[in-house]
Amino acid sequence: MLVVDDEVRLAETVQRGLAAEGFVVDVVHDGEEALWAATENAYDVIVLDLMLPKLNGYRVVEQLRAKGVWTPVLMLTAKDGEYDQADALDLGADDYLTKPFSFVVLVARLRALLRRGAPERPAVLSADDLTLDPVSHAVARGEVPIVLTPREFGLLEYLLRHKGEVVTKSEILDNVWDSAYDGPANVVEVYIGYLRRKLDTPFDRKSIHTLRGFGYRIDDKG
Amino acid sequence: MLVVDDEVRLAETVQRGLAAEGFVVDVVHDGEEALWAATENAYDVIVLDLMLPKLNGYRVVEQLRAKGVWTPVLMLTAKDGEYDQADALDLGADDYLTKPFSFVVLVARLRALLRRGAPERPAVLSADDLTLDPVSHAVARGEVPIVLTPREFGLLEYLLRHKGEVVTKSEILDNVWDSAYDGPANVVEVYIGYLRRKLDTPFDRKSIHTLRGFGYRIDDKG
DNA sequence: GGCGATTCTCAGCGTGTTCTCAGGCTGGGC
DNA sequence: GCCCAGCCTGAGAACACGCTGAGAATCGCC
Numbered sequence: 341m342l343v344v345d346d347e348v349r350l351a352e353t354v355q356r357g358l359a360a361e362g363f364v365v366d367v368v369h370d371g372e373e374a375l376w377a378a379t380e381n382a383y384d385v386i387v388l389d390l391m392l393p394k395l396n397g398y399r400v401v402e403q404l405r406a407k408g409v410w411t412p413v414l415m416l417t418a419k420d421g422e423y424d425q426a427d428a429l430d431l432g433a434d435d436y437l438t439k440p441f442s443f444v445v446l447v448a449r450l451r452a453l454l455r456r457g458a459p460e461r462p463a464v465l466s467a468d469d470l471t472l473d474p475v476s477h478a479v480a481r482g483e484v485p486i487v488l489t490p491r492e493f494g495l496l497e498y499l500l501r502h503k504g505e506v507v508t509k510s511e512i513l514d515n516v517w518d519s520a521y522d523g524p525a526n527v528v529e530v531y532i533g534y535l536r537r538k539l540d541t542p543f544d545r546k547s548i549h550t551l552r553g554f555g556y557r558i559d560d561k562g
Numbered sequence: 563m564l565v566v567d568d569e570v571r572l573a574e575t576v577q578r579g580l581a582a583e584g585f586v587v588d589v590v591h592d593g594e595e596a597l598w599a600a601t602e603n604a605y606d607v608i609v610l611d612l613m614l615p616k617l618n619g620y621r622v623v624e625q626l627r628a629k630g631v632w633t634p635v636l637m638l639t640a641k642d643g644e645y646d647q648a649d650a651l652d653l654g655a656d657d658y659l660t661k662p663f664s665f666v667v668l669v670a671r672l673r674a675l676l677r678r679g680a681p682e683r684p685a686v687l688s689a690d691d692l693t694l695d696p697v698s699h700a701v702a703r704g705e706v707p708i709v710l711t712p713r714e715f716g717l718l719e720y721l722l723r724h725k726g727e728v729v730t731k732s733e734i735l736d737n738v739w740d741s742a743y744d745g746p747a748n749v750v751e752v753y754i755g756y757l758r759r760k761l762d763t764p765f766d767r768k769s770i771h772t773l774r775g776f777g778y779r780i781d782d783k784g
Numbered sequence: 785g786g787c788g789a790t791t792c793t794c795a796g797c798g799t800g801t802t803c804t805c806a807g808g809c810t811g812g813g814c
Numbered sequence: 815g816c817c818c819a820g821c822c823t824g825a826g827a828a829c830a831c832g833c834t835g836a837g838a839a840t841c842g843c844c
Contacts, residue, residue, distance in 0.1 A: 402575075405575055405578060405579050405665070410579065410665045410666050410669070412664050412666060434663075434664040434665070453664065475726075475727050475728070476726050476727055476728060476779060476781070477728040477773055477776050477779070489774070489775065489800075489801055489802080490774070490775035490776060490801080490802095491801075491802070491803095492801095493776075523803070523804080524803090524804075524805090526803090526804080526805085526821090526822095527802080527803060527804085529820095529821060529822060529823090530802090530803075530804090530822085530823080531802090532821095532822085533821095533822060533823065536822095550820095550821070550822090552810090552811065552812085552819095552820065552821075553819090553820075711789080711790055711791080712790080712791095713790075713791065714790095743792095745792070745793075746792090746793075746794085748792090748793080748794085748832085748833095749791080749792060749793085751831095751832055751833065751834090752791090752792075752793090752833085752834085753791090754832090754833090755832095755833065755834065772832070772833090774799095774800065774801080774831065774832075775800090775801080775830090775831075
């Protein structure tokens with residue numbers, strides 16, 4: 341994945357965030373670099389700011405398309421910019437997002453773009469015989485389906501996307517809970533409890549490990 | 563290949579892109595030209611925007627088919643257009659794509675159309691013993707026909723086209739209702755209720771699952 | 785224009801879900 | 815063994831969500 345933005349701090353934040361989501365991210369800061377990078381590498385998707393030094397996003401897409409590079413492009417447009425979203429789409433961008441944007445939304449859109457580009461379903465997430473399919477919103481232990489509430493589902497999805505890693509409670513709060521939320525971190529414990537009750541207790545398994553003082557971890561062999 | 567779109571920039575971008583993929587592409591910008599061009603030339607495939615000056619895409623396909631021209635047509639439908647995708651297929655288009663679309667997908671779909679060669683009607687949709695034929699507008703549970711109102715039909719078709727996936731209420735509103743609508747999402751619930759009453763209650767079945775907090779899902783095994 | 789079919793609005797109800805809180809439990813340091 | 819911070823859990827309050835019936839508005843056809 342390629343991220344193009346001249347606001348260095350923003351670009352880096354996005355990069356770190358996306359990396360945390362499991363994407364491999366290159367960053368460049370102007371239009372010429374973007375064009376070069378996108379031509380030389382086969383990225384799966386490009387996040388492109390509209391206002392760029394040397395060559396604006398508008399022209400970058402145009403030239404890429406002219407060269408026969410059809411990598412999906414998500415365009416970042418400033419609300420009050422001189423070009424609008426319709427233009428972006430006209431020129432061959434595949435989706436757009438208005439600044440300022442929410443990180444969660446960005447990730448969702450990128451996933452959607454990747455999905456459109458490669459129409460195969462994203463692999464179901466799993467750990468051991470526990471599976472979670474983001475598309476059908478189905479969770480199962482082996483063959484036995486398990487029904488989860490939205491929060492439980494979001495939490496489990498987050499843990500599975502970071503299988504084998506320790507995730508702290510504050511990471512969980514930032515990513516699974518609404519960013520407006522600033523109540524006690526105890527909710528996380530409560531929901532971990534709910535999950536264990538649904539995922540483990542009836543099957544006499546143990547899928548979510550507590551790392552006292554650090555956070556939680558889910559991994560393949562129980 | 564013929565590309566018909568009144569947004570000149572978009573049409574040209576598409577033309578260049580497709581040319582880069584090895585297609586020979588003519589471009590026209592309104593419905594009358596499209597009709598004339600498609601009648602005079604034996605194109606292998608036509609990319610047709612729905613919203614066109616003089617004669618909309620809807621009528622173009624209709625008149626082409628009436629004249630015995632069976633060139634495969636890929637229809638471009640704006641999400642907020644007055645006609646929806648179901649209509650496009652009903653009228654003899656062979657595939658459709660919602661704007662904004664990804665070029666990668668466009669090319670893939672065109673290739674698929676060319677490979678199929680002879681226009682092939684979209685298959686009958688089904689889930690379990692529930693069947694829906696978009697062409698004849700017929701719905702049945704097993705052998706028993708069921709009559710649905712247009713809205714009910716549109717909703718069921720949408721659900722069936724996404725069999726096995728969760729569709730949210732807002733996705734449904736965007737795709738089954740036209741985007742002029744911005745009333746409460748409660749209509750969806752109401753219509754889900756109507757469908758269940760017609761599809762399930764008399765047969766003591768359960769075809770549409772509610773996933774509280776997410777949306778609805780229809781799948782094969784009940 | 786009139787009539788029935790269809791679509792949509794609205795409010796009420798029951799239930800599922802989220803979150804808070806307080807108290808109990810546990811593991812690790814001393 | 816004792817203590818404390820961190821974690822777990824049960825109970826319950828507040829809230830959100832989806833379902834439904836009734837009726838108003840609209841559409842389409844005769």
